[in-house]
Amino acid sequence: MVMGEQKLLAAFDAVVSDVYEAALVPSHWDVALTSLISHFSPPRWDVAMLVWERLHPATGRFIGAAGVNEFARAGYIAMFAGRQPWSVNGHALPVGKVVHSDEIVPRELFKQHDFYTNFLANWEDEVAIIASLDRHGQDHLGLCMPAPDVGDTSILRHAVTRLVPHIQRASRISRRIGEADLRAANAEAGLDASPSIILTLGPDMELLHANPRAQKWLERTQGVRQIQHRLHFADRQVRSRLEKLAKGHGAKRTETVAITDESRTTFLVAMRVEPNVANDLAGANGGAALLLVGGGRRDVSVEIVERLRDWFDLTPSEAKIAAYIADGRTLEEYANDRGVSINAARFLIKGVFAKTGVGRQAELAALLHEAPLEWQSPIDNFVTTV
Structure with missing residues (x-):
């Protein structure tokens, strides 16, 4: 056996080990997906989402993810789960099927959808490797690995194809022992523990909740001021865009904004909160209109x-x-x-x-x-x- 084959088999065994560890410890799914990306993905492919989704009514819940923080996950569930083209067309795939996104949605059509224009375009992610993993009633379990269109994906696709039965078994074990359920009672604790800036705002930009990191950021930033429980953004264009989004004016459901203070820039993704999920956001008391998630962006060469x-x-x-x-x-x-x-x-x-x-x-x-x-x-x- 040549050295290249030995390395691939060792990498595959390592990922399988992490997958079955995740069956017993659901928090380990993030590690298992990171392991998959680390061993088999081309450069710049560093996102993976393992999600249960339903089309009618459109909803979903994360099993695990890599490259997606906790409340970006919440934003995806609130806005795109069961609604975006990859989810809708992927729902019809046979269990066990692994495809390139271009095979189920023409790229020109996908790039017209707000999942791309208002969200993925921020990172130039326009393609994905998608796997249909399991079904349970009306729900389907999918693995989605979005990325820019760079690099040969054949090794990644082959690896995912071979990993499908292992991920299926591990997720079923998790479901049967009841450890894969997301519990609403833990939502606020999870928000407070998040390393990202998390803000929930009302329709008039009133601050409903800020996690500890967001509170520290608000204390030091010059780009945002809190006046009588409302946030005032110094940049008029940013303020106008967020106010329109909060009040539901226009078709856009997300905005990406940058707040610059001296040498540091904070990037925020603002997501409009649909009324049917407003009650589920921690600290919002049912009145949330916007969820803002962000932090510093520091890339390496x-x-x-x-x-x-x-x-x-x-x-x-x-x-x-x-x-x-x-x-x-x-x-x-x-x-x-x-x-x-x-x-x-x-x-x-x-x-x-x-x-x-x-x-x-x-x-x-x-x-x-x-x-x-x-x-x-x-x-x-x-x-x-x-």
């Missing part, structure tokens, strides 16, 4: 990520977290910026440690500082040859 991959034989996700550490950032910052759990970040850094021969983040940073990231070719003596 694609060139640096590619060089780290070459030097140390890292996966794209491992190279990205290594670049964060080299830049002096922490695992918590990586988790916040990438929308993954801290456990998923720890999973990735363990892989980096194993391949670079170090055991601590400080040692990794020192190693990478010895190898200037501007160099154009791999450093042979840093790579272990098998």
